[in-house]
Amino acid sequence: MSPYVLTIMSLSLLLGTTMTLISDHWLTAWMGLEINTLAVIPLMTKPHHSRSTESAIKYFMIQATASMIILFSAIFNASTTNQWITGQISNTSASFMMTIALAMKLGLAPFHFWVPEVTQGIPLLSGMILLTWQKIAPISIFYQISPSLNMSLLMILSITSTLLGGWGGLNQTQLRKILAYSSIAHMGWMTIIIMIYPSLTILNLILYLASTITMFMVLNQSSSTKINSLSILWNKSAPNMIIITLTLLSLGGLPPLTGFMPKWLILQELINFNNIPLAMMLALSTLLNLFFYMRIIYSSTLTMFPSINNTKLQWALYSHKTILPIPTLTIISSLLLPMTPMFITLS
Template identity: 55%
Template structure:
């Protein structure tokens, strides 16, 4: 892609998200979401592959549906209340439509069906943008309107997302689909605690971005898109294989890695709010996710590729790709648990 075009599209992504962050007016927030959607569509279809074009089409139709629902709900709210202010969501029908539309935007269950299919058709860097940056603006709107939404609805969305995110990834062989279901499960963890402790939602989002970025950048460097491809990564880069296994365990939420921190704090908060059943279901759903992360670790570190290589084992091949972002995100995804109190104070 032409670098000027790429710079324009990435600037538009930043502009759309910033506009949504800075707005307290529904029309401006809607405009920011639309700029975001229109900027990422060319990035999705840049390879002119049928799967990429199909993914871009599915994404456009899904996001257009969600944007139309947001516009309709905000107009309904403005008609009843006389204003477009986000803080004045007194109409229950409008607020329910808003949360349904925003759930469709970020891929919360049961509006998650588009997410694995779209992510499967994209290259890894565009998939990284879709899994991280594209979640920011809708989540900011959900956080701003959370107090007007029925707590039972948010709890149901969170529980369903963690269960489906864990269940859906069990029998997958495509790494991008596994990361899509991982995204759905992590969104569930963020949503369920939103009404009680919004700072924990922000903390879970930050740690999710670090861990997912490390996973996607690792797959990009090793050119892996299927589970069986992971079996030959150790021969190319043994150090990267070891750190990737740890990143996957961090995504699963095992101590003493960073991914344990948000899950631990969220379960603690749910217990404080007298929701032991919800906390138990969330913890059991985390075990489902952990199972398919362990499958990936097993394929990467404990198995050999069934293919017989006709040449010498390619030890430590030099890569021409930038490895600084990978090193930074891997470090953050593995080592932040000891500074949990400082991070909690920072986001509170």
């Protein structure tokens, strides 16, 4: 792709997300979502093969349907309340349609089927954008309209997402599909708490972005797309293998890593609001995610003895892809648990 086209698409992604974040009018928020969708499609079709084209078409159809429902619900709400201000949805039907549309954009179950298929058909860096940056704008709208959401509907979407996100990744061998199902499960954790404690949703989103970007960048740096390809990674790059292990355990929510923080705080808030059965279901659903994270760790660390590479062609193992942000992102996604009191104070 031409550097000029890449620059235009990147700036368009930034513009679309920024418009949605700062807008106080439903029309400009919708325009930001549309700019985001149209800007990411050329990045998804960059390899120019049939699989990426098919994924881009699937993504466009889902996003166009969701955008249509968002615009329709905003118009319907304005017709009954004479309000176009973002965050004010007093009409029950409009709130229901808006929740369904945003669930489609985020890939919440039962509207999650497009996420693994689209992620599998595009390059690693495009998949990283799809599972990270493209979540910011819909989550920001969820955050703004959280007081007027339907709690029962949101609970059903969230619980279904955490369960199906964990269940769907159990038999996967493709790393992009595993990270897609991980994204579905994490979206369920974010939406379940958005009505009770919206600041925890933002904290969970930030830590999820750091961990997922770290994982995608390491996989891109080692050109790994399958679990089997990770079995020789220890011999090629032991630091990358350590980063993958720490990041996956953090995504699974194991202490003392950073990923334990949002899950701990969310479960604590649910228990404080006497939602103990819901908290138990969320905690148990985490075991499903942890299982396929441990499968990756087992395949990459225990299936091959960590011997020294004796080949003379060391240059063939050296990757020229950028690794500059990886150390910082690894620290953020793994070592911030001691700072939990500070995050609680800030939220």
